[in-house]
Amino acid sequence: MLPAQEFDLLLGTLAKAGYELVGPTLRHGVIGLGVIERAEDLPKGVADEHAPGNYRVRSDGSPGWFGYVVGQESWKRYLFPPEQTLFRAERDEHVVRFAGETPETRRRALLGVRGCDVAAIAKQARVFDAYDPGSSAYGAALAQTFVVAIDCSHPAATCFCTSMGSGPAADEGFDLALTEIASDTEHYFVLRTGSASGRRIAEKLTLEPATRLHREAASAVSGRAVELIERGLDKQAAKRLHADHPEHPRWETIGDRCLSCGNCTMVCPTCFCSRREDTITIDGTSAEQRLVWDSCFNRDFSLAGGIVRESIASRYRQWMTHKLSTWHEQFGESGCVGCGRCITWCPAGIDITQELAAMAGDRGAPP
Amino acid sequence: MSLSQPHPRPFRVCAVSDQLEDTWTVELAPADGKRVVAAPGQFNMLYAFGAGEAPISVSRIHADVLAHTIRAVGRVTRGLRQLVVGDTVGLRGPFGVGWPVETMSGGDVVVVAGGLGIAPLRPVLDTVARERSRFGRVQLFYGTRDRASLLFQDDLKTWTQQNIEVNVIVDRGSPDWRGPVGFVTQPLEAATINRSATALICGPEVMMRFAAGTLLRKGLNPEHLHLSIERNMECGTGQCGHCQLGPYLVCRDGPVFGYDAVSDCLAIREL
Structure with a gap:
């Protein structure tokens, strides 16, 4: 049990262990992610409202420090940077030499990772590790990362983690997990450890053991959060979407609404697509290749002689069926964690759960 | 680390x-x-x-x-x-999964190539020509745009000498072309094909669909039919997402696929 007034003890202990602290910060009316140093830097007394294509943060004077969910940023930028150098090449007459870039790996503590995002980190790790286990830059960055999870207490209207089995509380994939209990009379956190490095940090905190009352209060927070989740998604129907409804007329109506802006792919904590960009110095002797985030909503994303997905409908189908269905064949699980970001940050307010329900309701794709 | x-x-x-x-x-x-x-x-x-x-x-x-x-x-x-x-x-x-050369051993082989699609098939034909006795009847059907776009002409001669039946057809005739003019499915349709043969197809997707259809109608076992899929592979290691074809990452699971694995995907527009 960690009293709220001693929260800085946790932050200080992590900092002393060499971790840069990254956590939720309120900027420009959005709960984003940034470097924090003390509890004072957290967005306190605020709540967030989510709806398809809609997001607002309001001050509600609530006593909690984590009474909101996820903003548009996910933690993926810290483990899978939006831009990274892959290699440099030097040319001297006929000879070209290549040197792979060694990415900077910083010891970093991610503070306040929600269950959905804890699951997303594990999913991306599996994607990047699938080809050559143990050799990915993602895995190297993750090995330097300390994850402090926070159980959600106030899920948003767009959340559906319960359907995807990823929340509202995390059950693995973290070093430490906290449940916040906040009222006008008391404010504390109940800790769980999830790894050896988590236990080492917890030992240094010399915590008062949680009583039965503390533990019951913590499980009540998570239990209430489960009940507050309104949205859902039929995971079995999701898995079958690609096989059952590849040519459902609904794709056309989504295509009419979708702007193909790619917001959903940028905010999605599991979307991993990238492209390579090459540059060369003006004297022609040095070149560099960089990896940058890409989006399957870009028109030239997929080529086979020409553009494969000319229609926006086909691009949305690619994104949604990959996330929900074909990820299973490719990586052995669903690619969705139910964070709801794609719903909130879609300028057209397209709701993946509603679209799935509309198609899955039609059992009769004619043979 | x-x-x-x-x-x-x-x-x-x-x-x-x-x-x-x-x-x-x-x-x-x-x-x-x-x-x-x-x-x-x-x-x-x-x-x-x-x-x-x-x-x-x-x-x-x-x-x-x-x-x-x-x-x-x-x-x-x-x-x-x-x-x-x-x-x-x-x-x-x-990168990727290649042609099932080992499982072809001992049987008949049908190779269908369209345009530059002959390039990834050439190492197979080289193997057959080199180890000719390991294979039964071997037929190549090669369709190309015109006489001027005919690739590997020396190899075609070598393969013929190694008892590979070479059938070349061009889309557009010209005064210097004395062979057949038309689509590659025409000589395929006219040929006698052993139902137990293994078929390897590479070319534009439309051509592969038609060629596969012709071979299936002639009684070929779809399990013995293999195609090579073209996509814009970037990473080669299944991590960039560009070469997805439904459930497949073409760079990792292909580019050569069994017909049954990809026929449904190829029938869906803009997949």
């Missing part, structure tokens, strides 16, 4: 030979002293200095020398066009 990002290996250009006005072959050998092992049907990512990488299938395997037959279509391939003998080029690979 520090970890270096993967980068291309330097390969030396051993030979450059023009095939057509816009198509040429480069032969590459490792410049780092290490070996390279490639299988027919696999591809490499070739790096044109400062311009980027392009997926190019291996068009001949001769010990440590890998041939790549390239058509100039974009920035990278035009960059590769500048290579001369003695240059260094970057190569990542080989």
Whole structure:
């Protein structure tokens, strides 16, 4: 049990262990992610409202420090940077030499990772590790990362983690997990450890053991959060979407609404697509290749002689069926964690759960 | 833990030979002293200095020398066009699943190629020609645009001498062409094909769908039908997402697929 007034003890202990602290910060009316140093830097007394294509943060004077969910940023930028150098090449007459870039790996503590995002980190790790286990830059960055999870207490209207089995509380994939209990009379956190490095940090905190009352209060927070989740998604129907409804007329109506802006792919904590960009110095002797985030909503994303997905409908189908269905064949699980970001940050307010329900309701794709 | 990002290996250009006005072959050998092992049907990512990488299938395997037959279509391939003998080029690979050469052994083989689709099939035909007694009747059906776009003419002669039945057809006739004119399915339709043969098809998707349809109507077992799928592979390791075809990552699960695995996907528009 960690009293709220001693929260800085946790932050200080992590900092002393060499971790840069990254956590939720309120900027420009959005709960984003940034470097924090003390509890004072957290967005306190605020709540967030989510709806398809809609997001607002309001001050509600609530006593909690984590009474909101996820903003548009996910933690993926810290483990899978939006831009990274892959290699440099030097040319001297006929000879070209290549040197792979060694990415900077910083010891970093991610503070306040929600269950959905804890699951997303594990999913991306599996994607990047699938080809050559143990050799990915993602895995190297993750090995330097300390994850402090926070159980959600106030899920948003767009959340559906319960359907995807990823929340509202995390059950693995973290070093430490906290449940916040906040009222006008008391404010504390109940800790769980999830790894050896988590236990080492917890030992240094010399915590008062949680009583039965503390533990019951913590499980009540998570239990209430489960009940507050309104949205859902039929995971079995999701898995079958690609096989059952590849040519459902609904794709056309989504295509009419979708702007193909790619917001959903940028905010999605599991979307991993990238492209390579090459540059060369003006004297022609040095070149560099960089990896940058890409989006399957870009028109030239997929080529086979020409553009494969000319229609926006086909691009949305690619994104949604990959996330929900074909990820299973490719990586052995669903690619969705139910964070709801794609719903909130879609300028057209397209709701993946509603679209799935509309198609899955039609059992009769004619043979 | 520090970890270096993967980068291309330097390969030396051993030979450059023009095939057509816009198509040429480069032969590459490792410049780092290490070996390279490639299988027919696999591809490499070739790096044109400062311009980027392009997926190019291996068009001949001769010990440590890998041939790549390239058509100039974009920035990278035009960059590769500048290579001369003695240059260094970057190569990542080989990647992917190739043709089922081992399981073809002992049976009849039907090879159907369209245009540049003959390139990834050439190492298979080389193997057949070299180890001719391991295979039964071998038929090649090669369709191309016109007489001027006919690739590997010397090889066609060699293969004929090795008792491979070579059928060439062009889309557009010309005064210097005395062979048949039409679509590659025409000689395929007219030929006697052993139902137990293994068929390998590579070319534009439309051509592959029609050729597969013809062979299936002639009683070929769909399990013995294999196609090579073209997509814009970028990473080669199933991590960039570009080459997805429904449930498949073409760079990892292909580019060669059994017909049954991909026939549903190929029937869906814009997948």
